Amino acid sequence: MSEVVPTGINTQDSSPHRVRVLLVDDQLIIVEAIRRMFVGQPDIEFHYVTDATTAHAAAAALRPTVILQDLVMPGSDGFDVIRQYRIDAGLRAVPVIVLSAKEDPKLKAHSFAVGANDYLVKLPDPVELLARIRYHSAAYISRLERDEAFRFLRESEQKLADANVQLQKLAALDGLTGIGNxxxxxxxxxxxxxxxxxxxxxxxxxxxxxxxxxxxxxxxxxxxxxxxxxxxxxxxxxxxxxxxxxxxxxxxxxxxxxxxxxxxxxxxxxxxxxxxxxxxxxxxxxxxxxxxxxxxxxxxxxxxxxxxxxxxxxxxxxxxxxxxxxxxxxxxxxx
Missing domain, CATH: 3.30.70.270 (Reverse transcriptase/Diguanylate cyclase domain)
Incomplete structure (x- = not known):
């Protein structure tokens, strides 16, 4: 399945300040189990893809606040998918939680090395999964809001500087003739x-x-x-x-x-x-x-x-x- 599939949530609101989860896992039984964990959580928007080759494009289009990433999928290496996220400027900061079938220290260490933010063995406890999703999403949303505020401040400062330059030019002109005063x-x-x-x-x-x-x-x-x-x-x-x-x-x-x-x-x-x-x-x-x-x-x-x-x-x-x-x-x- 190559499309991004939303489940159970109205996704018309594309605001980056909403908790938006993208699950990348080829097993529909896992997808359904994770989906059920979000039932009754109106603040969480859930999407999934089962084809790892489309994960990067799906994440770029969806702009999730957290990605749940399986490591072992047909025809794809989960570590490579994480690397793709990290070389994309638009996805570089999106938190990635690895969902692994094994509690393996080496896998965990390698996950963090390639850019993952967290590591859970599936199926995780619903309370723990929700807590981690909200924690990582809140940090990411705060970063988005901070960056947006800085961008707005820079734009405002530039507009103010441009206005001041224009004002200085106008203040130096004679109102009647348009030449210097x-x-x-x-x-x-x-x-x-x-x-x-x-x-x-x-x-x-x-x-x-x-x-x-x-x-x-x-x-x-x-x-x-x-x-x-x-x-x-x-x-x-x-x-x-x-x-x-x-x-x-x-x-x-x-x-x-x-x-x-x-x-x-x-x-x-x-x-x-x-x-x-x-x-x-x-x-x-x-x-x-x-x-x-x-x-x-x-x-x-x-x-x-x-x-x-x-x-x-x-x-x-x-x-x-x-x-x-x-x-x-x-x-x-x-x-």
């Missing part, structure tokens, strides 16, 4: 300043201001103003080619760009590309000399050193921005 700018500038001190390579920044933005808001309204800021942010982001570069909303209509390992010449070239690209979009702004939305940009570049601070770089870029505005706006100046 002032907090992100401050963090990145500090980090890149420290890295520049170690590498002795230049750190540059652009400080950008949308020209006559208050007048733009007055003329077209705040919704149009918000859209204008989004387009300016897109222009700045589009010009950045390296992952380490950062465009951020510095505040109001001001934007900042951090350029690690970029000298003044490279920063000025990027600033002019940003200015020109926005002007070429030709966003209507009738109260400016150009008639379109433009930006003024101040550029500064330092090789970070102990006698300077990030605030010095910002101050230099701010001074250059002021010079760009004084020069008529829609231009780039260096600090």
């Amino acid at each position: 002032r907090r992100a700018f401050d963090d990145i500038l500090q980090r890149e300043w420290q890295r520049g001190q170690r590498s002795n390579k230049p750190l540059s920044m652009l400080l950008c201001d949308v020209d006559c933005f208050k007048l733009y808001n007055d003329e077209f309204g705040h919704q149009a103003g918000d859209l204008c800021l989004k387009k300016v942010a897109a222009v700045l982001t589009e010009q950045l080619k390296r992952p380490a570069d950062l465009a951020a909303r510095y505040g109001g209509e001001e934007f900042a760009v951090v350029l690690p390992e970029t000298d003044l010449e490279g920063a000025l070239k990027l600033a002019e590309a940003c200015r020109a690209h926005l002007a070429n979009l030709a966003l209507e702004h009738p109260v400016t000399d150009a008639g379109v939305v433009t930006i003024s940009i101040g550029v500064a570049s330092f090789v970070p050193a102990s006698e300077y601070t990030p605030a010095d770089l910002i101050a230099s870029a701010d001074k250059a921005l002021y010079a760009a505005k004084a020069a008529g706006r829609n231009c780039v100046r260096q600090g």
Whole structure:
């Protein structure tokens, strides 16, 4: 008989936390005797197979909490069957109780050596068999519950870590434009300043201001103003080619760009590309000399050193921005 045969119990509940017994024995008289021992035990679900060659597959499908294993069966060695259980990751921890026809110390020792958990001479006393089945099943079920709890904890910790990463990303973004916010700018500038001190390579920044933005808001309204800021942010982001570069909303209509390992010449070239690209979009702004939305940009570049601070770089870029505005706006100046 190759199928897993349930006897006397409703097996629709496949919960791993129910006591589930699989008997592997070719003698139906033994099967019936064991079955009778479980009569009146509603907490125990009983199954059996009489063909040892199907025992491993049956156990894998059934997921028993304990296996009662005969040692001598036609065409099969019970020890080999136990070894098959133990090399299967899904069955490795399932308790195996050997049911042997002999009280033989050598057989008992060998049973334990190949992975059995217990050894009984058949037919065992019903009270003893039930006690051992419940004992081994309880230990196995506790292990399942512990592993499930650890798995749930790991999954929860991973979800929490992922949520924290996402939250940190969101906390570093400007809600309107979707680029970095002032907090992100401050963090990145500090980090890149420290890295520049170690590498002795230049750190540059652009400080950008949308020209006559208050007048733009007055003329077209705040919704149009918000859209204008989004387009300016897109222009700045589009010009950045390296992952380490950062465009951020510095505040109001001001934007900042951090350029690690970029000298003044490279920063000025990027600033002019940003200015020109926005002007070429030709966003209507009738109260400016150009008639379109433009930006003024101040550029500064330092090789970070102990006698300077990030605030010095910002101050230099701010001074250059002021010079760009004084020069008529829609231009780039260096600090």
